[in-house]
Amino acid sequence: MAVLGIFISLGLLMFMAYKGFSVIFFAPIFALLAALFSGMALLPTYTEIFLPNLASYAKVYFPFFLLGAVFGKAMEESGAAKSIAKAIVEKLGKRNAILSVVLSAAILTYGGVSLFVVAFAVYPFAASIFKEADIPKRLVPATIALGAFSFTMDALPGTPQIQNSIPMKFFNTDLYAAPVFGTLGTIIILAVGIFYLEFRKRKAQAAGEGYGEGHTNEPVLLEETSLPNPFLSALPLISVLVVTLILQKVIFPHWDITSWVTQKPYSMAKDGVVGTMNNWALIIALIFGTILAFVINPIRIKGNVAKAINAGAIGSLLAVMNTSSEVGFGNVIKTLPGFKSIAHALININPHGSPLLSEAVSVNVLAGTTGSASGGMSIVLDMFGKHYLEWAKTSGISPELLHRVAAMASGGMDTLPHNGAVITLLGIAGLTHKQSYKDIFVITLLKAGTCFFLIFMQSILHFV
Structure with a gap:
């Protein structure tokens, strides 16, 4: 009954989220x-397990x-995000429509702009160039997802997205962990992803399918003379x-x-100092990038500073509460007797080999269950992080590889x-799950x- 209850609860949470209901409300239920x-x-489960774990996640992340949300809004209000997307789309042209949209989203994401802001910034240009090239609009969400939700979110070393920052706390690593592994992953995802989308485009066009008619949320691109120079617009991204x-x-x-810092009043754990300092680095970088985003285009940003800060702050609350609620849900699940058998199965995948496969499966499963890359990864690393680190030491695996595998598996x-x-992206594009x-x-x-x-390749070639 205990295991059945877990699967019923997971299924109901996914169903209600799919239907558009807030996980903040339904996760504790x-x-x-x-x-x-x-x-x-x-009630003790709610007040002593769910809420403390929700608060713990929010405290750290x-x-x-x-700062990511405020930085993204600063890039949006200054016109920098639009300027970069517009320049790339116009430079590559309609013959390379898919590549131009992917690169636009990827550059913004890798520069630290939040995924939601990237979707809003890139969509108008994506829809416009797809229409000009007569590519089915239903491919727009997947194209933006490839650029924003994949390799620049968690694979490419140095990305400041939260999925790449969470493992630092557990493994005392930095954003550039396992550069070879991450860069190879980036190349594969980008190359195969572009190939697939181009294949889908050619297949649709061969069948006589074009952009389509009767779409909703069609963008109206107005000529904007107040956009900053695209090279100047890139400075905040580069600075981060x-x-x-x-x-x-x-x-x-x-x-x-x-x-x-290990003494009062801070009393920081000694083995977490390095990871915390690397978190500080990202905080400082996002503040610096936000300031630059505000000053690169004073004409456009005049009067909009408060708007950007307020919108970013309010938006961040919804995002962090959604994810924190999912983390609270996951931590309740992990305390249940029925979860012990599930956890045992996950941790004992490849028990005599390296911890990488077990970690990847565990993170992928929990990320899929919660519908959150950062939430699923946090739950797994909270449960098994120390175990994986000890296992890695005995197996000759570096903590940097644990970091990169956890990040990439969360983005699966x-x-x-x-x-x-995904729900937000489809809403922006005016498309349905059935279509896209x-x-x-x-x-x-x-x-x-x-x-x-x-x-698999690392187990053969032993690269980092």
Whole structure:
């Protein structure tokens, strides 16, 4: 009954999220339903398990949600995001429509702009060039997803997205962990993803299918004279990457603060100092990038600073509460007696080999279950992070590889139909799951498959 309760609760959570209901409201309800099947007390489960884990996740990762959202809104209000997307689309032209949209989304995501802002910024140009090239509009969401929700979210070393920052806390690594593994993953995902989307385009056009008619949410592109120069617009993105790199690789490694931050009133755990300092680096970089985004186009940003900060702050609250609720749900599930058998099966995948396969499967499964890459990964690393680290040491596997595999695996099955970013993307494009999700799901399988392929190759070639 306990295991049955877990699967019923997971299924109901996915169903309600798919139908558009808030997980902030339903995550605790279905967590308590699972607890009821296990004979646990309901109110103590809610107040002593669900809420503390929700709060713990928000405490650690709220700065990234907040600063990432404000940075994204600053890029949007200054016109920098639109300027970059427009320049790439116009430069590559309609013959390379798919590539131009992917690159536009990828550059913005890799520069630290939140995924939701990227979708809003790129969509108008994507729909416009797809219409000009007579490519089916139903391919627009998958094309944006390839650029924003895949390799620049978690595979490419240095990306400041939260999926790449979470493992730092558990493995004392930085954003540039396992550069060879991550770069190979990026190349595979990008190349195969472009090939697939081009194949889908040619197949549709050969069947006589064009952009289509009667679409909703069609963008109206007005000529904007106040957009900043695209090269100037790229400075905030570059600054986030450069400042993070300098702090994590040059300054912080020579800054020994352990002697005082482990004492009161801070009382930081000694083995978490490096990871925390790397978190500080990203916080500083996002603040620096936000300031640059505000000053590169003073004419357009005048009077909109408060709007950008307020919109980003409010948007970050919804994002962090959604994910925190999913983390709270997952942590209730992991305390249930029925979950022990599930956890045992996950942790004992390839028990005599490296921990990479077990970690990848566990993260992928939990990310798909919660519909959240960061939420699923956090739950797994909270449960098994120390175990994986000890296992890696005995197997000769570097913590950097654990970091990169966890990040890439989280960006696999997280984009199931109940994923918030997928639902938002389809809403922006005015399309339905029936019209466009099939191609998003293929990109999802590509992301997950690439991670497992590289784990297999790493076991043979031993690259990092």
